[in-house]
Amino acid sequence: MSILKSFFRSREKPTNQSLTSPTRFLFGQTTAGKVVTEQSSMQMTAVYSCVRILAEAVAGLPLHFYQYQKGGGKEKALEHPLYFLLHDEPNSEMTSFVFRETLMTHLLLWGNAYAQIIRNGKGEVVALYPLQPERIQVHRDEQKEIYYLYTVENGKQVKLPKTEVLHILGLGFDGLVGYSPIAMAKNAIGLAIATEEYGSKFFANGANPGGVLEHPGTLKDPIRIRESWNATFGGSSNAAKVAVLEEGMKYTPISISPEQAQFLETRKFQINEIARIFRVPPHMVGDLEKSSFSNIEQQSLEFVKYTLDPWVTRWEQAMTKALLTPDEKKEYFIKFNVDGLLRGDYQSRMNGYATGRQNGWMSANDIRELENLDRISDEEGGNLYLINGNMLPLKDAGAFANTKESEEENDEILEVEESEGSESRLERGSPRANSLSQWANR
Structure with missing residues (x-):
């Protein structure tokens, strides 16, 4: 076909x-x-x-x-x-x-x-x-x-x-x-x-506005007078002209x-x-x-x-x-x-992007794409989703404070702050200490 x-x-x-x-x-x-x-x-x-x-x-x-x-x-x-x-x-x-x-x-x-x-x-x-x-x-x-x-x-x-x-x-x-x-x-x-x-x-x-020309007598040619009036005073170019009425004529607007x-x-x-x-x-x-x-x-x-x-x-x-x-x-x-x-104004958009970025449901490239900007490579963290570190699942709230191990972890943290070269000691410590070491080496 x-x-x-x-x-x-x-x-x-x-x-x-x-x-x-x-x-x-x-x-x-x-x-x-x-x-x-x-x-x-x-x-x-x-x-x-x-x-x-x-x-x-x-x-x-x-x-x-x-x-x-x-x-x-x-x-x-x-x-x-x-x-x-x-x-x-x-x-x-x-x-x-x-x-x-x-x-x-x-x-x-x-x-x-x-x-x-x-x-x-x-x-x-x-x-x-x-x-x-x-x-x-x-x-x-x-x-x-x-x-x-x-x-x-x-x-x-x-x-x-x-x-x-x-x-x-x-x-x-x-x-x-x-x-x-x-x-x-x-x-x-x-x-x-x-x-x-x-x-x-x-x-x-x-x-x-339109009106009536009144004459006390009888007009022989009223059409000629009307046309003469319109030609002289009609149109925006003739506005504000002074009219001269003869033989007792009178102009009366009716509109x-x-x-x-x-x-x-x-x-x-x-x-x-x-x-x-x-x-x-x-x-x-x-x-x-x-x-x-x-x-x-x-x-x-x-x-x-x-x-x-x-x-x-x-x-x-x-x-x-x-x-x-x-x-x-x-x-x-x-x-x-x-x-x-x-999209709202610039400040409103930036506040919205910051909320999405901090809560982990928007990456830098997601934001840049909405703003018509070039994407960032993966090596530079363009597609990385981040979240605030102080947020925990509700079921884990207070879990560390209620264990004896948390007290030992606090002591080890103090030792890290007071002494240098304590990495070998931390390696033998608790998972909390290990996580701190991993965070410090990022």
């Missing part, structure tokens, strides 16, 4: 083509009077910022392909072809960062991310290409097997079996297709678009001011509302009103735990399900490394 041809084209001309999908009814006109789609929502700075933060965070995490060790633990499966595809280049036109960033953007806007799996004659995965989520539909055949219909450039639909598609889905109602966060929150985003547009028009009109409409408060609330949709801390989208040096670090840790971890788990399980055979799942696994994002 030859390698299948990919439907992905990196230089494909962008189009506005979209298919009727199960979530399409959720898009369209909002209560604020604005049409919200995946593309139009990205024009909102808050939406763009949240999508970029999450997409870059997932794309920037180290992604490794591991193999279980027989004695326990794990090691990187560097020789497996999937390691290079996931960690470096999923295809000849993309890096791993760009590939994951693209799919994560699809996942955040459409609720689904798809990639075509290219295999060689042996059935091994040799490439992954992203598919446009608005062009794909999920169906079941007569045997209840899932398949995907993908619309290519000429409008033709191609049927893809589930073994040729990597599908990462977001929150949904049936476990087969995710629902778009943009569609589910279209009214909140529509209100944000409406308030932003209102502010733009307000300043475009010279920061002056409420932005302060009365709580324009700024509404815009600020909608930014927090959009950040809430994507579960992004407000300080990460530029709202520092309720943030301080004492709580920003905690919010950042909660962002990793409650926001990134669920997305990362979706990625790991979807890739394991689609890319590994049943036998490989018993031997290999895919894992994102989020430890770097969970």
Whole structure:
């Protein structure tokens, strides 16, 4: 079986083509009077910022392909072809960062991310290409097997079996297709678009609200007068001009001011509302009103735990399900490394390392690897595990003090301190003396 041809084209001309999908009814006109789609929502700075933060965070995490060790633990499966595809280049036109960033953007806007799996004659995965989520539909055949219909450039639909598609889905109602966060929150985003547009028009009109020109008599050409007024005093470049009214004309504003409409408060609330949709801390989208040096670090840790971890788990399980055979799942696994994002400040890390080092569950190389430092050789004690010498098992507490031999050991210790050359005497002494001699010769 030859390698299948990919439907992905990196230089494909962008189009506005979209298919009727199960979530399409959720898009369209909002209560604020604005049409919200995946593309139009990205024009909102808050939406763009949240999508970029999450997409870059997932794309920037180290992604490794591991193999279980027989004695326990794990090691990187560097020789497996999937390691290079996931960690470096999923295809000849993309890096791993760009590939994951693209799919994560699809996942955040459409609720689904798809990639075509290219295999060689042996059935091994040799490439992954992203598919446009608005062009794909999920169906079941007569045997209840899932398949995907993908619309290519000429409008033709191609049927893809589930073994040729990597599908990462977001929150949904049936476990087969995710629902778009943009569609589910279209009214909140529509209100944000409406308030932003209102502010733009307000300043475009010279920061002056609309009003009425009143004339005591009858005007022969009111349209000409209105156009002349707008041309003279409309726009931000004409702001603060002095108006001269003739023939008893009077200008009366009729619109409420932005302060009365709580324009700024509404815009600020909608930014927090959009950040809430994507579960992004407000300080990460530029709202520092309720943030301080004492709580920003905690919010950042909660962002990793409650926001990134669920997305990362979706990625790991979807890739394991689609890319590994049943036998490989018993031997290999895919894992994102989020430890770097969970690290605290320098002082907190050093205190934690000191605790691990002194209690014997971290070596110097374990610590240096976490800090991205070069390893130390075994001759220099890089893999040596140490523990404090004053710690004993609970069952041995007081054992030496309750024996007569302990008194003899104390006498011998005094002799060692008072006299030099007593090594021969210590050799005939107790095990305690021997242990002291061994410690002194280290």
